[in-house]
Amino acid sequence: MDCGHNSDNQSRTCLHCSNLNHPSCAPREPREVTGLLYIFVALKDGPVRFNALRRQIDGISQRMLTITLRQLERDGLISRTLVPTIPPRVDYALTAVGRSLLAPVMALVTWADSNRHAIEEARRRYDR
Numbered sequence: 001m002d003c004g005h006n007s008d009n010q011s012r013t014c015l016h017c018s019n020l021n022h023p024s025c026a027p028r029e030p031r032e033v034t035g036l037l038y039i040f041v042a043l044k045d046g047p048v049r050f051n052a053l054r055r056q057i058d059g060i061s062q063r064m065l066t067i068t069l070r071q072l073e074r075d076g077l078i079s080r081t082l083v084p085t086i087p088p089r090v091d092y093a094l095t096a097v098g099r100s101l102l103a104p105v106m107a108l109v110t111w112a113d114s115n116r117h118a119i120e121e122a123r124r125r126y127d128r
Contacts, residue, residue, distance in 0.1 A: 036068055037112070040094070040105040043078065047093040077101065 038057045042048055048056070054065055069092060072078040077098035083089040094102065112119075 036072070037105055037109050039065075039068060039072065039078075039092075040098070040102060041109060043092060043094045043098070044102055044106075047081070047091040050090050050092065053092065072098070 038060075039053065042053050042056045050065075050069075053069075054060065054062060057065065060068075069078065069080070073080050073092075076095055079093050079095050081091045081093070083091060
């Protein structure tokens with residue numbers, strides 16, 4: 001199945017159609033996926049400001065956080081609210097659709113935490 005994306009970038013695989021030519025379909029790099037999961041964790045209790053999200057998600061760059069938040073907003077999983085204060089404030093929150101994904105995301109986060117040491121060991125063995 002072709003999702004309609006076109007690109008000459010051969011380094012990523014489209015999650016929609018498994019085509020190597022579609023880098024913009026969804027995050028695929030480990031840090032992108034981890035950032036995505038932890039955005040859900042950070043937003044599970046309600047709206048959070050951008051800078052608070054950045055502080056809560058260890059190791060994510062401002063650029064990657066911005067890109068991921070925009071994609072999640074585009075997909076209808078989070079909402080972005082500009083609060084007209086001085087300085088301006090931006091809050092992010094899960095939408096109803098985003099909240100419906102929270103249980104599977106939390107299960108994946110729990111699994112990743114439980115298997116972190118095994119994954120790190122496998123990476124060490126592989127990288128030798």
